[in-house]
Amino acid sequence: MLKKILAFLGISLCFVLQSTVFHKISFAGIVPNLMIVLTAVFGFMKGERAGILSGFFCGFLIDLFFGEFLGFYALMYMYIGFLNGKFARAYYPEDVKLPVALILTSDLSYGILCYILLFMLRGKFEFVYYLGHIILPEAIYTFLAAVVLYPVILVIDLKLDPERRRSKRRVVR
């Protein structure tokens, strides 16, 4: 229960940060996407259910404040969380390659989905431009943010649940 409340508070905090101060540290108007980082991290660390729920909550927050109608971003984030949850079995905390790859892929696919649903369907076909100016910069900046955020989540998770972590490690070896 405590973990759920903490996750809820963490997501809210990141959303607030992202919609306020992050615009002050944006490069060329590009803001890192913390919501994707959180969704992906909860997904591959805690499994499908956690991925679905955190993705749904992240997306729903964005929907409420910035969406044209409710449920659009929630749906997208939820599936990203679910797919990340599929990798929970292959994940263990000592490995950095899998989280990095998953976060990058998540943000890239989120960007491409956004382009297709929000821009291509309105007849804006210059995919290369949007890829070079929005999608790729966002993915790189998100990756940099994840480098800071991911260890923090890892430490908090270890503090809250040391036993399960240890037993899991034994299984992996």
Place this chain on the structure above:
Amino acid sequence: MSPVIKRKGEEFTVSGKYLLLFLTILCISLMMLTFSTDVLNRPLSAVVGYLIVPFQEGIGKAGGFLANRSEELVQIRTLLEENQKLKEENAALIEKNNLLQQGQYELNSLRELLALSEQYEEYNKVGARIIGRDSGNWYTKFIIDKGIDDGLEVDMNVIAGGGLVGRITSVGPNWARVTSVICDNMNVSAKTLSTEDNLIVSGDLKLMADNCISFSRLVDSNQKVAEGDKVVTSNISDKYLPNILIGYISSIEKDNNNLTKSGKITPAVDFEHLKEVLVITDMKQVVEVE
């Protein structure tokens, strides 16, 4: 296989796939519901408004404070130069203003003679502070710190520094979302101030990097519209009040059909450094179509 898996020590847990299915259906029905009506918006935006908005306000203030201090140090030198220029400009403007005032007196007396009411009344405005910006990179939307409690409603026009910022597209008790005119999916019906030719101003993500917005479908049959002309909102727009300044034409090109023109507009508002905005609480008069 039952969707409910029983485990030791837990009452019950729904497996991931069924949860996903359930939430997917929920999302899709929410999308359809909010697309056609706005029953849900009110209560939900109220809850979120009290959970998130106070934090946004606080952090926005703290972050803004720090950013301001660092900016101030950089700006002092340029400000001194600018001050000098502005003083010169001020002198010129005072002179011009005197001339205009004389014209105004004359106009007023002539209007009295004709018994015409004033054509351009000043709109009622409410000031608001921007406390949040779009969390993504595709659109440009703002969250402001006033909502229904301060008398705001959806579709009210928002201005800053004399230019059009956008309009309110969603409103909660203590917050409102402003979609700006530079947002990629926004179109505004406008006209050139000098020749009163109608045109469509549309936001464009590609031009946002150069701080421009695009316009199209300018008829300009007399070939009189030139670069630098003022563009204001038109009388025929059903969301925007007439005669609000949008910006100045910065480039103009003939379309392939040889009938209309399109090009770029430099907005009158600096969207990058926007902090406070004014919300016009007067609404455009709408004729109900039955």
